[in-house]
Amino acid sequence: MSEPVTRRDLLNNVARGSVLAALGGGAIFLVQKAHGQVVWQVDASRCTNSRLGDSTNVEACKLCTTECVVALSAVRAVNEHSKCGRCNICPAYFNITSAVDEKGLPSEKQCPRDAITRKPIGKADPEDPANNFYDYVIDEDKCDGCGKCVMKCKEPLGLGSIVLRVRYDRCVNCNKCAISRSCPKDAMIQVPVEEALRPPEIRHNPE
């Protein structure tokens, strides 16, 4: 006879499913690793581009792009949609100080590789498109982890929903990660495989 599924089991399964979805193609690489193995990951609370308290006018740190041995970088920007404000004007998508166009929107985009797409959620009113939520999706094949959108998304300018994450289908798990050697904030850390599979909220707030 099968065990009854508790609410906790259900929530854990949902959480695991959403994490695996967020991990994308890298999830399968991660779950194949043995327990006890460690993998590299960006600690968002240390990363210059995402940690709170740094001025919003500071240029983004690009070391994850320039130092990684993998083409473009194994680090990509990831939008945690549950935290995203789904704003009409997103500072991570638009260059909000660029000239305003005839639609009342900034005329320039933030991402130098045009890796973020913006789509209305549902049908936007053509007479009043600002009165709507918008979905921002990062194309990881285009993203090189430069951190520009991450820096513009962090609070208080944004809501801090975009963070840099190591993608395990790209990372070759070097014994000594080139990014970790150059990161001035020691934000590239090694975590056990099982911890990398958990969402950050659970990792920082264990029951």
Added chain:
Amino acid sequence: MQYRQIREIGGKGSVPGQFASSLRSLAVDAHGQVFAAGDAGITVFDPAGRVKRRWATSRPPLSVAVAKDGTIYAGELRQIEIFSSAGKLVNTWRDETLLGRVTAIGFVKDGVLAGDAADRAIRHFDAAGKFRNNIGKDNPVNGLLIPNGVVDFAVDAHDVIHAANPGRHRVERYRATGELLGHIGRFHGTDPAGFGGCCNPTNVAVGGSVYVTEKGGPRAKAYDFDGNLQAVIAAAEAFDPNCKNMSIAVDGRGVVYVADTIKLNILVFEPVAA
């Protein structure tokens, strides 16, 4: 019009009149007393900025407002606590649905308004706490666009409600019945007359003008009722750069009070002739 800072009240600390960890909402009464909702209670300052009294609320206060009769309303999670002018609890309105997270309170002729950030709407109650109608909810997104998690509004002398709708970069005007009358404001990333960033203004006050605060970089501004910028009351240099959801209040003389939510102080500005 120009403004100059004349006073600084409060600050981070543990002595009376200071705040340990939060300063969320301000109100000013007809006598120039300043009411601050912070930490786990309400602090009252006299017009010179000296502490008059302080009392605890049963849940951390998210908003504070003073009625014409001197009664003090504190908005909290799932309830509003009502205190006498001496700080004695006289009533509690509880409602899991209509008072999810009360981040603003105001008054119209015969009613009480509560901004419920959990549902992105303003609730209109009669004076006894009976629900009448929603405000700001009759639109395609079913509420105000508040990525910052705060509903804030103010009521003018004609009972018109001026509500911040930061996701639309507007201050919208409503009747207490919920009818949308119009709006001021537009997005602009560099023009001080516009509202910048993803979602501004975050907070609003009304007196002889419409007063607002913005986040990232923080600033306080005054507009006329047609939406023309009158003054940048205080620019980013006046505040901690990581401030957001800075409560703003104005007294009968046009003196403006702004809460720095990081330094936990109240900056006081008075208008001066240009």
